[in-house]
Structure formats: C-alpha cells, structure tokens
Amino acid sequence: MTDNLDDLDYLDGNAAAGPLSEFFAIDVVSARGRCASCGRIDALATARLYPNSHGLLLRCPGCAEILMRLVDTGDSVCLDLHGLSFIELRRG
Amino acid sequence: MGIVSSGFFGRGRRDDPALPPGQHLTDGFPVLSAGPTPRITPEEWEFTITTETGQVHRWSWTEFLALQQDDVSRDIHCVTSWSKLGTSWRGVSLDTLFESVESDCEFTMAHSYGGYTTNVPLDDLLDGKAWIAHEFDGEALEPAHGGPARLLVPHLYFWKSAKWVRGLEMLRQDEPGFWESNGYHMYGDPWREERYW
Ligand SMILES: [Zn+2]
Numbered sequence: 179m180t181d182n183l184d185d186l187d188y189l190d191g192n193a194a195a196g197p198l199s200e201f202f203a204i205d206v207v208s209a210r211g212r213c214a215s216c217g218r219i220d221a222l223a224t225a226r227l228y229p230n231s232h233g234l235l236l237r238c239p240g241c242a243e244i245l246m247r248l249v250d251t252g253d254s255v256c257l258d259l260h261g262l263s264f265i266e267l268r269r270g
Numbered sequence: 271m272g273i274v275s276s277g278f279f280g281r282g283r284r285d286d287p288a289l290p291p292g293q294h295l296t297d298g299f300p301v302l303s304a305g306p307t308p309r310i311t312p313e314e315w316e317f318t319i320t321t322e323t324g325q326v327h328r329w330s331w332t333e334f335l336a337l338q339q340d341d342v343s344r345d346i347h348c349v350t351s352w353s354k355l356g357t358s359w360r361g362v363s364l365d366t367l368f369e370s371v372e373s374d375c376e377f378t379m380a381h382s383y384g385g386y387t388t389n390v391p392l393d394d395l396l397d398g399k400a401w402i403a404h405e406f407d408g409e410a411l412e413p414a415h416g417g418p419a420r421l422l423v424p425h426l427y428f429w430k431s432a433k434w435v436r437g438l439e440m441l442r443q444d445e446p447g448f449w450e451s452n453g454y455h456m457y458g459d460p461w462r463e464e465r466y467w
Contacts (some may be wrong), residue, residue: 232449
C-alpha cells in the first residue's frame with residue numbers, strides 16, 4: 179500500500195536538518211541510517227520529508243516506510259526513531 | 271500559538287461562536303500530507319469491520335454505495351488550528367454499517383490504505399455522529415482528501431477522520447493510533463483543546 183512513490187509532495191531530507199538540530203550535536207542528515215523495514219542504508223538527506231503534516235515525517239526513499247517522526251507540541255518535542263535500525267556517523 | 275494566530279487571522283473565536291478555542295477560519299481545504307497518496311480503485315476498495323471474535327463484516331464499493339446514503343453539513347476542526355464551517359459530505363452513517371455487527375467492545379481502531387491508524391471510541395461513531403464519506407461538495411472525494419472514502423467524525427479534531435479508510439477494528443481497550451502514539455491526544459475534543467497529551 180505504501181509502495182506508491184509517484185507523489186511529489188515531499189521535500190528532500192536536508193530540509194529536516196533544522197528541526198533535528200535540537201536533538202543532535204552533529205548535522206544528522208549527513209549520517210547514514212538503515213531502514214528497519216527494508217534494510218536500505220543511505221544518507222538521511224536522501225529520505226523523503228513530508229511537510230504540512232501533523233508532525234515531521236521522514237520516509238525511506240526505497241520502501242516509503244517511516245524512518246523518523248518528530249512531533250512538536252510546543253511544550254515538548256518527541257522524536258520517534260523506531261523506523262531506523264541504526265544511524266552511522268563517519269569521523270573525519 | 272493561540273496569541274499570535276487569533277490576532278493575525280483577525281476572525282477569532284470572539285466573533286464566531288462556531289469556532290472552538292485556538293482555531294481560525296479558512297476558506298480553503300488544506301491538505302496535510304503524511305506520505306504518498308494511496309490510489310485505490312473502486313474495484314480493489316473494500317471496507318471491513320472486524321470484531322473481537324475475528325468475524326469480518328465486509329462491503330465492496332458496489333455494496334457500500336447500495337446502502338442508505340446521508341447528506342450532511344458539518345463544521346470541521348483541524349488540530350493545526352484551521353476550521354472550516356458547514357462542509358458538505360455524502361456518505362454512509364456508521365449506524366447503518368454497525369446494524370449487523372455484534373460486539374461488546376467500546377473502542378475502535380480505524381485502519382487506512384497506506385498504513386495510517388487512529389483510535390476512536392465506539393460511542394463517538396454511533397448515533398448520527400460519524401460517516402464513511404465518499405463525496406465532498408457534491409463531487410467524488412479526491413485522493414488528496416482521502417478518496418475513494420474517508421472516515422468523517424466531525425466533532426473530533428480532523429486527524430481522527432482517517433483518510434483512505436479501509437476498516438474498523440473493534441478493541442476491548444483503547445490503544446493509540448499513528449499520531450496518538452507520538453504525542454497527539456487519545457480523544458481529541460476541539461472544544462476542550464485536546465491537542466496533545
Ligand atoms: Zn525502506
């Protein structure tokens with residue numbers, strides 16, 4: 179059901195850098211992550227960011243499943259990472 | 271958010287008693303996209319109600335359209351603070367769909383094509399409070415707005431009105447759906463501003 183990748187109403191993952199900077203000391207969209215659903219490993223910048231939503235959603239460019247969800251309620255901001263099995267940072 | 275938006279949009283709650291607190295009017299119909307829009311043909315569409323015993327009540331598109339159709343006009347309120355008054359829908363009342371369903375459960379989970387879920391108590395779906403809507407403003411519901419059919423529960427925040435709905439699952443206990451598990455309110459009454467936990 180989520181294999182329809184024809185839609186164009188998303189941004190590239192780099193647009194998530196600002197909101198995610200509250201959580202990560204490094205520029206996390208340049209890190210690589212593994213999709214917990216299909217196993218694809220790629221830079222988070224290649225993920226698809228759906229704007230105008232109830233929260234910020236990053237979806238896998240391979241299978242369209244959700245990698246990250248960020249919900250900002252004003253009083254708190256919650257980052258759900260269960261769609262990523264790891265994030266890998268390269269040093270230097 | 272309340273302070274800025276009521277001043278900015280000008281038409282706040284004070285001059286319209288139909289507006290819940292913290293809401294402003296919109297003339298458009300904003301689309302909140304959470305993912306790729308599912309494209310479901312009438313041939314593959316079906317709607318199911320699954321009870322706690324595993325019994326599945328199933329309607330094809332043709333069977334669904336053969337049921338009694340209601341034309342309803344309701345105000346809708348999105349948690350992102352826009353409201354739209356007097357929206358026109360055509361669809362099948364959940365009262366009609368539940369006529370043949372036997373269940374002791376008080377809670378439901380709505381499931382959508384594309385994987386979205388949202389929880390709604392059964393009481394909030396019955397007694398003329400909710401529909402499976404397939405027309406908006408006299409036209410077939412567009413995929414961007416949840417077509418072929420969406421749940422319409424206008425007295426709760428609009429994220430409860432699941433787009434691309436494909437079924438209801440009866441639950442003995444309330445469980446969080448897609449947004450409810452990440453901070454959104456389990457019930458979502460706009461008049462009590464139940465936006466978040
Ligand atoms: Zn994937």
